[in-house]
Every structure is written in C-alpha cells, then in structure tokens.
Amino acid sequence: MKNAIEFQNVRKQFDHAKDNAVDHVSFIINEGEFITILGSSGCGKTTLLKLVNRLYEPDEGKIILFGENIKEVDVIQVRRRIGYVIQQVGLFPHMTIAENIATVPKLLKWDREKIEARVDELLNLVGLPPKEFKKRYPNQLSGGQQQRIGLARALAVDPKIMLLDEPFGAIDSINRLKLQDELLQIHGGLKKTFLFVTHDIEEAFKLGTRIIIMNEGKIVQFDTPKNIIENPADGFVESLILSARKKEKFWEKFA
Numbered sequence: 136m137k138n139a140i141e142f143q144n145v146r147k148q149f150d151h152a153k154d155n156a157v158d159h160v161s162f163i164i165n166e167g168e169f170i171t172i173l174g175s176s177g178c179g180k181t182t183l184l185k186l187v188n189r190l191y192e193p194d195e196g197k198i199i200l201f202g203e204n205i206k207e208v209d210v211i212q213v214r215r216r217i218g219y220v221i222q223q224v225g226l227f228p229h230m231t232i233a234e235n236i237a238t239v240p241k242l243l244k245w246d247r248e249k250i251e252a253r254v255d256e257l258l259n260l261v262g263l264p265p266k267e268f269k270k271r272y273p274n275q276l277s278g279g280q281q282q283r284i285g286l287a288r289a290l291a292v293d294p295k296i297m298l299l300d301e302p303f304g305a306i307d308s309i310n311r312l313k314l315q316d317e318l319l320q321i322h323g324g325l326k327k328t329f330l331f332v333t334h335d336i337e338e339a340f341k342l343g344t345r346i347i348i349m350n351e352g353k354i355v356q357f358d359t360p361k362n363i364i365e366n367p368a369d370g371f372v373e374s375l376i377l378s379a380r381k382k383e384k385f386w387e388k389f390a
Contacts, residue, residue, distance in 0.1 A: 137201070139296060139328040140164040140187060145196035147182055156182040158352035159196070166201075166295075169322050169329045171343030173336060173375070178349040180332045184298050187330065188217045201295065215239065218289030218297040218327075222304045224281045226273040226288075232258075233269040236288045243292065257287035260324075262317060279310040286321070299331040303338070315341060336379045340364075348372055 140163070147157040157179045164170050172180045185191045186198060189210050198205050205213050226235050233254045240250045255265040261283040273281055282302055289297060299318075303311045319342060322329050333339050339346050340360045348356045348363070348371075356368035367373040 137166040138163050138199070139166040139168070139201060140330070141197075141199040142186075143197040143199070145186060145193045145198060147179075147186060147191055147193050155179075155352045157186065157193070160352075160354055161196075162347065162354060162357055164328060164330070166328055167326045169319075169331065169342055169344045170347060171339040171345075172330065172332045172347045172349060173334065173339040174349035175334060179352040180334075180349055181300055183347075183349070184300055184330060184332050187296070187298055188214050188219060215243075215292060216294055216296065218294040220282075220285050220289045220297070220299045220302045222301045224273075224285035226281060226284060228273050230272075231269065232263075232271050232273070232276075232284055233265075235273070235284060236291055238288060239292050253291060257290055260290070260321060261287045263287075277310075278306050279314060282306060282314060283317075286318075290325075295327060297327055297329045299329065301332055301334070304333075311338075318342065336375055337382075340379075348375070 142160050142162050145157055145160045146155050148155045160183065172183060174180050182191060186193055187200070187205075189205060192206075200213070200216075227238070230238075233251075236254045236257055237250045240253060245253075254269065258265040258268055263280060263283055268276075268280075273284070276284065285302065286299075303314050306314065315338060318329075318331075331339075331342055333342075340363075343360060345357060345359055346363060347354055348368075350371045356363055356372050358366075363372060364376060367376055
C-alpha cells in the first residue's frame, strides 16, 4: 500500500502563542484511507489540515505527499493536487453552479466540452441532477445543496487527496446524516485519500477508517474506531467515549 501523507516530527507555533498549535507530530496515512481528525476546539485539528496544502508552513519537520517533500514543490502545484472543502462553502454568488464547479478547470485551460462533461459527471456524483441545477445560483440552493457543490468543485480536477474541514458543521442533523452517507459512498467509489476534521465524535467514528484524536497539539491516539473504543490511550480519549455513551443513554430513556 502506498503512503499518501507522511508527517515527520512536524511542529507549528503561531506568533504570540505560548504553546505549539501542532506539537511534534508524526504519522503515516495510506492511499485511499478515510481519516477523521477529532478533538475539542483549539486542539490543532484545522492547523494540521492546513499544513497539508501549505496554507500554513511548519516551523519544524517534514510533510511528504506521495513520496515528495511538499516544501520542494511549487505551492500552487501542491494545492492543485488537493481538494479543499470548508464549512463556509465559499461559492461565488455571481456565478452559476456550473461556473463555480468549473473554476479550476478553466484556470487550467481545459477545453469547453471537457469542462461541461466534468460538471455533469460531478453533479450526478453529488446527487444533484445537472439539468435542474447547472444554471442555478448559490442563493437558490439549501445549505446542504451548497455543501454538495463545494464538494463537487473540490473534486473537479480529480485530486488524489481531499481535505474537509468540518464541512457539515453548519447543517441540520437530518441533512448532516444524509451527507455523511453520501460522502462515504463517494469515497468508496473514488478511492481517494480523505482527511476530515470534526469535533463530533459520532461523525468521526462513523466516517473514519482510522481516527486521529488530538489534544493540545498532540496526537493522543491514531487507530481504528474499534481499537479506540476497546483500548482508549488515555483519560482524554476515555472521556470522549464516555460522553458519546451518555448521549446514547439519554435516548434510551425514550425507547
């Protein structure tokens, strides 16, 4: 199995901060894995993600993508190989859905037919029929539909790695569950490497083939959901699992 992402003793500290945001972190992610990154606010999850596509540069250590040290690759080239989806979808309001999805292919000077075919393919992939949605504008879509378009846009140039930073955080729970199921289907069909940041323990355990659990800039456990539940690494991981179990108990009262 090919290594997709490798962090070697990576450290990141922001100006005027007392502690490291990412504190000497090392790990390897295999190609095709769906990795969720879980932890409370301020633990370093988003910083870790942004180091992968060089939105932040590390103060120490190396980041290797598919055998290449990203420090030695042109930053634009690095970002074009990586899809990036955030909570605030960031669609261009004055552009149609088709134009939004085609943003990067146009920059790369793809021909018109190829762009149109790719837009249709991606809209079908995210469950929005092209005939119905291509010519609409972002303000004519629901939050869940906008998030699907954000995902389609990030997939447009067929990146090997997808970074997703709490993409469903602002979406109501019913649509959130639907989007989680669809994302698992999309990942299964594409065999890309997904890194998905969340502070929702159920989401992390439902989506991740393995889970990175972070606390105060460090990785406290990186394992499969089953192994984490059976063998929590420390008190912090135990408390996360306990909080999820308490929620379950609450609902059992109404069964």
